[in-house]
Amino acid sequence: MSTATSQAAPLSAYAIHVDARDNVAVAKVPVPRGTLVQVGGNIVEVLDDVPPGHRFALVVIPDGDFVRQYGQPIGTSKGVTAGALISRANMSNDVPVVRELDEDMHTAAPEYVPESQRATFMGYRRPDGRVGIRNWILIVPTSMCAAHEAVQIATVAEFTLFDKAKYPNVDGVTAIPHNKGCGCSDGSNIEVMLRTLAAYADHPNVAGVVFIGLGCEKTNLTVMEKYLNDQHRPLNKPVARIGIQDAGGTQGAVKRGLEAVEAMLPVANQITRTPTPISELSLGVKCGGSDGFSGLSANPALGRAADELVRQGGTVLITEVPEFCGAEHILAWRAKDATTGHAVYDMVDWYKDYASKFGTVLNENPSPGNVAGGLLNITIKSLGAIAKAGTTRVEGVVGYAEQPKGRGLYLMQGPGYDQESTPGLIASGAQLVVFTTGRGTTIGNAIAPVLKLASNNPIFERMKSDLDMSAGDVIDGTRSIDEVGLEVFEHVRRVASGEMLGKSEENKHREFQVWAEQSVSL
Structure with missing residues (x-):
């Protein structure tokens, strides 16, 4: 056995060779310059200090050849010596664009676990059949103009109304303040915002919803209600709607919101977890x-x-x-x-x-x-x-x-x-x-x-x-x-x-x- 071989450590002691097709390895610990590693039947001397998470070459990678990890090109060599740290200095970001598809392609479905052998969890079965894993009262501002009041309702409700000992099946009262609505342009931006807010209100993790709007914004309570109806998403759960202008301002809106939450908490607490298929x-x-x-x-x-x-x-x-x-x-x-x-x-x-x-x-x-x-x-x-x-x-x-x-x-x-x-x-x-x-x-x-x-x-x-x-x-x-x-x-x-x-x-x-x-x- 040569001196170099006896001094070399297995590659696995210092790095991970992700795929057999790769010409680099990823350091899992600091690899000092001069370290000798055994790669198959060869000894590679590491030429640079290699930090954890970075790569060093296992072989010479000629100029123009692909540097590979995961068995895939990750860049193009500018001329890489075996043992060199892979960096932006010796590898460009150029990789081939692969877009071919067989028009007759068909990928087989996975081998499903028989239903009798599937895991279960304890979930909240909703009236529409969907299952939640949490049970929230949610305050939804229809625009940024109502975000402050939404946060106030949720915060005050959690400190003064919500008692986990009294409502053990409820996770709490929370709000989703955001900076959208009102002054944003029409089109896809408003569509995405309404879709997201509606999905949260309709989510199976939510037991009751308080919508709150200012009153004059583009995305007001009426627009939100129309969107839900147009999307055939009736909210089969307690719902309240509060207009800040109609309520006389912030304090009136917060008061109405707290009253709505107080009424929803005992209703939300009635649902209990039941065994549910993991599917x-x-x-x-x-x-x-x-x-x-x-x-x-x-x-x-x-x-x-x-x-x-x-x-x-x-x-x-x-x-x-x-x-x-x-x-x-x-x-x-x-x-x-x-x-x-x-x-x-x-x-x-x-x-x-x-x-x-x-x-x-x-x-x-x-x-x-x-x-x-x-x-x-x-x-x-x-x-x-x-x-x-x-x-x-x-x-x-x-x-x-x-x-x-x-x-x-x-x-x-x-x-x-x-x-x-x-x-x-x-x-x-x-x-x-x-x-x-x-x-x-x-x-x-x-x-x-x-x-x-x-x-x-x-x-x-x-x-x-x-x-x-x-x-x-x-x-x-x-x-x-x-x-x-x-x-x-x-x-x-x-x-x-x-x-x-x-x-x-x-x-x-x-x-x-x-x-x-x-x-x-x-």
């Missing part, structure tokens, strides 16, 4: 504050949980369309048929066109934190991001805050921005969201749990009061993606049953915002 669950999958490990641990582990839910008859929703860019062909190839595959491409192309109107390109999506963590470009980020959706076939695509027409995996149009995309998933019917993070995030939602799955153990330990689970054992090599994925599935089931709260709920995170799809203030 009634709709799961939103998201990521934010991603790092170089997100696509290796947390995202594929969540994807494993998503696959299990689909196999058991449930629904999974994924969004963040800018983070499909560079990986959209993989989702299109997984579509149930060519028509659906083309719809995947169309939603990405729509977003590219939409972004270009504002002088923006999707390549600008990775944040400084993403880049510092190893996500050097949108292709790397996207290839890791889509792993959240598992491996089952794509059943269809829906617009922002639109309901899927069936069960299984659906893609929802929407931005990567967490504060807008997460509410969109809830509006599309998700009763809860699992949110993966590599650098740590705290976001929640007004009416639904948002569970955080860390990509690495150090960030989980540092932010334990905000993060629910960790997939870091995958990086450490002590557990498999399958093992962590099934743990995530069980954690979701228990939270859906009300056996535990998500950390975002414990910390009273109740974020809400509507995506301003094509907003112009007038």
Whole structure:
């Protein structure tokens, strides 16, 4: 045995070789310059200090050849030496555009778990047959002109009217203040806002609704009511409507709102949890504050949980369309048929066109934190991001805050921005969201749990009061993606049953915002 061989450590001690076709490995710990690693029968000397989450070349990658991770091109070499740190200096962002589809393509449905063997959870069965996992009284301002009063009603109600001992089946009183309506342009912007607010009011996690409007805005109470009727969404739950101008101003409107909440609380408390097939669950999958490990641990582990839910008859929703860019062909190839595959491409192309109107390109999506963590470009980020959706076939695509027409995996149009995309998933019917993070995030939602799955153990330990689970054992090599994925599935089931709260709920995170799809203030 040569001296170099005896000094070399197995590649797995320092890095992860994601796919056998890859010509790079991802450092899982700091790899100092001069480190010798054994790659198959070869010894590679690492030429640069490589931070965790970043890549180094396993072989010479000639100028013009593709740099590969996940078995896919992630950029083009500018001349990379074996052992070199992959950076923007030696790799361009150029990757091939892949858009071919077999017009006769057909992706088989997953092997579904027999109904008798499917998991169950304890849910709130609503009169229309849908099932909620939480039981909220919701205050909905029809425009930003009523946002202050909505918050006042919810805040005062929780402090003075809501008593968990008295109303054990109610989760509380919450509001969804926003900055839309009234002064926004007509067209798709108002349509998206009304659709989102209506979906929240109609959501199975909501037991009663108080609509509040100023009175003279474009999106007033009458417009909201007409929208609900036109969409055939009768609210089969207690509903109150309050006009601030009609009530004599803020104090009068808040008083009426509190009276409405007080009347709704005992009605909402009458419903109790009952055993429910897991097939009634709709799961939103998201990521934010991603790092170089997100696509290796947390995202594929969540994807494993998503696959299990689909196999058991449930629904999974994924969004963040800018983070499909560079990986959209993989989702299109997984579509149930060519028509659906083309719809995947169309939603990405729509977003590219939409972004270009504002002088923006999707390549600008990775944040400084993403880049510092190893996500050097949108292709790397996207290839890791889509792993959240598992491996089952794509059943269809829906617009922002639109309901899927069936069960299984659906893609929802929407931005990567967490504060807008997460509410969109809830509006599309998700009763809860699992949110993966590599650098740590705290976001929640007004009416639904948002569970955080860390990509690495150090960030989980540092932010334990905000993060629910960790997939870091995958990086450490002590557990498999399958093992962590099934743990995530069980954690979701228990939270859906009300056996535990998500950390975002414990910390009273109740974020809400509507995506301003094509907003112009007038």
